[in-house]
Amino acid sequence: MTCDIDFKAMPKIELHAHLSGSISRQCLHEIWAKKKAAGSTHLEDPLVVMPVGKHDYDLNTFFPLFSSYIYHLVDDAEALLYSTKSVVADFAADGVVYLELRTTPRAMPAAGLDKAGYIGAVLDALAAAEREHPSIRTRLILSMDRRNTLAEAHEAVGLAARFRARGVVAVDLCGDPAKGDVALFTPAVAAARAAGLALTVHFAEAECSASDAELDTIMAWGPDRLGHVIHVPERVKRDIAGRPGIGLELCLSCNVHAKMIVGSFEAHHFGEWWQVEGVVVVPCTDDVGVFGSPVSNEWRLIEEHFKLKKVELFGLARKGIDVIFGGDEEKQRLRKIMW
Numbered sequence: 001m002t003c004d005i006d007f008k009a010m011p012k013i014e015l016h017a018h019l020s021g022s023i024s025r026q027c028l029h030e031i032w033a034k035k036k037a038a039g040s041t042h043l044e045d046p047l048v049v050m051p052v053g054k055h056d057y058d059l060n061t062f063f064p065l066f067s068s069y070i071y072h073l074v075d076d077a078e079a080l081l082y083s084t085k086s087v088v089a090d091f092a093a094d095g096v097v098y099l100e101l102r103t104t105p106r107a108m109p110a111a112g113l114d115k116a117g118y119i120g121a122v123l124d125a126l127a128a129a130e131r132e133h134p135s136i137r138t139r140l141i142l143s144m145d146r147r148n149t150l151a152e153a154h155e156a157v158g159l160a161a162r163f164r165a166r167g168v169v170a171v172d173l174c175g176d177p178a179k180g181d182v183a184l185f186t187p188a189v190a191a192a193r194a195a196g197l198a199l200t201v202h203f204a205e206a207e208c209s210a211s212d213a214e215l216d217t218i219m220a221w222g223p224d225r226l227g228h229v230i231h232v233p234e235r236v237k238r239d240i241a242g243r244p245g246i247g248l249e250l251c252l253s254c255n256v257h258a259k260m261i262v263g264s265f266e267a268h269h270f271g272e273w274w275q276v277e278g279v280v281v282v283p284c285t286d287d288v289g290v291f292g293s294p295v296s297n298e299w300r301l302i303e304e305h306f307k308l309k310k311v312e313l314f315g316l317a318r319k320g321i322d323v324i325f326g327g328d329e330e331k332q333r334l335r336k337i338m339w
Ligand SMILES: CNc1ncnc2c1ncn2[C@@H]1O[C@H](COP(=O)(O)O)[C@@H](O)[C@H]1O
Pocket: 018, 019, 020, 021, 062, 063, 066, 067, 102, 103, 104, 105, 143, 145, 174, 175, 176, 177, 202, 205, 254, 258, 286, 287
């Protein structure tokens, strides 16, 4: 028997959403159609490149979507503004009342935007979207990419510090888990901490990124939140559970569709973590534009596969407020909205 919750109407928070991966195919198509009509793109229609209903991207086919397609399509200020506003509108329509988007600073030479210009434009778009959708508040996290050099990582941290007053709250480490050595980023993480920024890190996403050395390095950074948290040995699980207040951003549909876990939803480690004392589990979408499951559907899947009762679902959703990076005032606003 299922409970009768309207998961779309339920006020929700979303803390792990990559901007470029959250753009809907329809929005990408609209951007493409406009460019095509103006004769300014030779790219194929996104609805051909990423057919509607196709969500089975694995880690080998997923990352190239950005470098070989989406970044070439969303490559100017107009497309960036349009797509960012569309992402926020989609989350707001899905009942999200607080959204932390994350993005990797990237220059857009065709638009004359350097990395700072890119972040400024994203923040402008978030502010405009909030004016159009007053139910939702947004913050921005800047991602360091595992393929970055240390200098590039420092640049991302510097931008995060520079744009703090405009709503950048944290830094993230993301990117292809098969690439890079996270130990390289320790000085950049220290700089982020010194600047008062929060820290969230993609953690044990793939077997190849779950070596003892990598997990120990990341845990030594003292992350506020961890993303994915899949290939975690018992020893490290105990370490996580021994850090009260740590947030776990778990992305069920992403992990299932990308075959990052063995088995389907009922095998997801959400089932293992959601009741662990002190740990705050927050269901997130990761890349709703690619994996196609809005956060309302992630909650529905949780209800379906883990049989949480209504009071448990609402309690879990509200608990997520404790681990947002948006500050006390925002937490208070959310506690009023979320029962
Ligand atoms: C399987 N889940 C994931 N694991 C690791 N990194 C991911 C990711 N999903 C997205 N990204 C990272 O986010 C970038 C796209 O958004 P932005 O251009 O930054 O807005 C991707 O290039 C990748 O580095």
